[in-house]
Amino acid sequence: MNAVQIRIARPTDQLERVVEFYEKGLGLTRIGSFKKHSGYNGAMYGLPDATYHLEFTQHIEGSPCPAPTEDNLLVFYVPEYAEIKQVVDRLSQLGYGEVEPENPYWSEKGITIEDPDGWRIVLMNTKGLQ
DSSP states (O other): OOOSOEEEEEEOSOHHHHHIIIIIISOOEEEEEEEEETTEEEEEEEOTTOSEEEEEEEETTOOOOOOOOTTOEEEEEOSOHHHHHHHHHHHHHTTOOEEOOSSTHHHHHEEEEEOTTSOEEEEEOOSSOO
16 A cells, blocks of 8 residues: 555544644644634644544534543653653643553553543654564
């Protein structure tokens, strides 16, 4: 397959809180947004020079989105622990603390945090992909 871009999209009923979590707390760069597009509002986030990004949408009539299991994760590999600490501190100031991962592997070099919808991210302190 020769895909040129990958987008992971998910609905939320708390778009403003999710935007705050991923933009202010996690520090991802907003690469686009839209309002009232076929009844949806949304925001997209990406990493510099990447051809993949996250999209969060909310339908004007609601976008019910039950949280997945505690082992559904979005993992960010961050080489410098100081950067992870800054992110954890920002998220803590916004009211999001560390949670115990279902799989103990993620606690060896990582910190797991739930976003406003209960979806979990892991900030892994490694020099490369594992």
